[in-house]
Amino acid sequence: MQNEINIPVILDAVRKAGNVFLRDYKQNSIPKTRDELLQQLEDIDTWCLHSLQQDLLLEFPAIPWHIGDEFDTDAQRTPAENAEYWLCDAMDGAIQYLQHIPGWTINLVLVRDGKPLFSVIYDPLANEMFWAKDGEGAFMNGKALTISDKTDLGIMLAVFEYGHQDKSNTGLNEKMGDTVTKLLDNFGIVRNYGPHGLQLAYVGAGRIDLFVQEDMDTFNWIAGLLIARESGAEILTTDGDLWKWGSESLLVAQKRISEKYLQIKSAK
Template sequence: MLKSVIDLVETLATGVRAPEHPPASFAELAAAFGAIDDPLAAGLRAALTELRPGAAWAEEFDELPGGEVWVVDALDGAVQLLQGLPQYCLTVTLVRDGEPELAVLHSPRLGETYAAKRGEGARRNGKPVAPSRKTSLAAVVAATSQPPFVAKQPGVAEAAGRSLTAVLEEVAAVRNLGPTSWQVADVAAGRLDLFWQFGRDATNLAGAALVAREAGAVVTTADGAPWTPSAGSFLAAAPGLHAPAAKILRQAE
């Protein structure tokens, strides 16, 4: 089934196009987003329902029902796409009883696809990936982001600011390279050494967390506790970097 999901995501992504000009107001942004996202999400829903007729559907959630659920973000990084930037991707995750079973992330502009199935490892364009071999924070290129509409989650923006200040003092560089899910997948492949975020962001993180775990990265909350889709923070890091990164984030939180 994983190959079928990869094929349909890559096929549907070929129709994604940025608007000619970036939106000039929030109303224009919402309209431009809907014009791209709505048909794309509808196409994914139809194809995935045919592939797995008994699975439910979720585009945004904090808690999922039992059984199988397709968790889909047709445009992770939509803001970048609408600005004419290349950092966006499509994500599809099959969750069973709260645990991600398979995940596919596809970047149309990069022509790359991350895919993982529980217990079978993680791959990019069919080749196995593995996290960074670094053990020193001083050499780390870290990444971070914020959940959509972060102001709706009290205290999260403040925690993000404190953590950024703390991490900047310890690593070589901190970046925000676009879609949350893709940055986590890049930790899985060693392109980034670690990624952290405060706030609930289950739709963007569920599939990416599976990719990271299957590649061998350590995935927890920011303070090192087991991560679940309803958790209020997230950390994915190379094995040799997770403990010191979690220590910094605990102190900043």
């Protein structure tokens, strides 16, 4: 296990992969069948993982790799058994990429002892590289990040998200509908953007004031969670408990905003 990690090497590898996708952006045929969609998604995962592995193997030869399959709910409940591993979400927002619209990133996390040690999110379209290391802060293109210090809900931007769990018999659709209603009733601006990790990084950058999701989406969250936390955000469940790996909801904001949201949620 390597105590020190070569951050520039990691950032260069992620940037290289993202820039290849940027070069090919809008060159694919938008998928028109389920089979076409699944094949193009698989192609993205395969190529991105190969590129990252190839560039990081020499520096980190002993660290294994895991793909963050956001459709596998059970796999998201606990960290892998390895003491240290790369967790790769080859492209967060791949659907947007294939549909020729913005909102896609390359995400990579180094997990150690069941917790994210280092994470990076690269947005090629904006040329923005977000990264964080546990206990050492969060940064975007070399600049330290800090969360929003707004106090007026009327000018705050809140975002809601959802994942790929089966919502047919779980009440999740109703719960999310109630969440969106409460956001619309209390926050000045409410949006749903798409790439979960990038939105969490935006909380860290002070661009988004509150992120809320009522189902489990660990693999989509994990890179952005470290960035948001290292920027000063509070990482909770929507019940107000401290978030841990496997939690089935997520609330991320500065402490004062989280407290206001939880009061709103509990009000009848």
